[in-house]
Amino acid sequence: MHAADIVEEFPVITIDAESLDAVRMIAEQSLPGILVVDASGGPFAVLPASQVVRFIVPRYVQDDPVLAGVLSESVADHIAERLSGKMVGAMLPEHLVDVPPAEFDDTILEVAAKMARLRTPLIPVVKHGRLLGVITASRLLAAVLKS
């Protein structure tokens, strides 16, 4: 069994898309994260849902959690302010930028090893440099159990 056998189609977003669009895609499709592609459609980064949550919580709330309760009535304003005019590229976690993709002919263990190093909820899969889709951590575990 190889990466190409378990790869899935997956929503992608371009690095220069509006950050709010990434939030909407993750929210509406209950995704563990989203794959970010560059202008040529090649895989570039992984944006986990948990990272988006980190991004939308204003720094002053992260630094002083008591504020979160006080500010709650106007949460939409605070979030809108955080996202306004920002591109997807601004939300990316450093360790998941320029992620090395899995190759279509990687074995399941090779994909697992790459995913383990990246600490990512999903990894892109390419064939001759072209994006085939992604493999999520839960999908990989299902493949492992069947191997």
Next chain:
Amino acid sequence: MHAADIVEEFPVITIDAESLDAVRMIAEQSLPGILVVDASGGPFAVLPASQVVRFIVPRYVQDDPVLAGVLSESVADHIAERLSGKMVGAMLPEHLVDVPPAEFDDTILEVAAKMARLRTPLIPVVKHGRLLGVITASRLLAAVLKS
């Protein structure tokens, strides 16, 4: 809107369950992770799917990725060896043990602030110390967009 309004039922596993059972639950239900409870049923830790992948890849493969390709034919054996006789507690990432839960009457921004600090794909929600369920990062984002 408060935590109790968006909390979801979610599969849980006890800390002394077999690690293979956790892998099966995540794989079969395509979960971003799983909530680990203590003997009394209280929330104890979060086990992200990506952490399980890290756990099942033998250290010598993580250290030498080339090995992953060579060892591929017997991946099931390597995984079985990693999981054999291990309990769920042995798989937990340090930063997601003893997680402070969200309270049922936390605002959405309070939940977001707690989730942001923990860098977790999901957070347990309690009412008077009793587990109500969890809120995933994607669910939280959906609530934020509606707030």
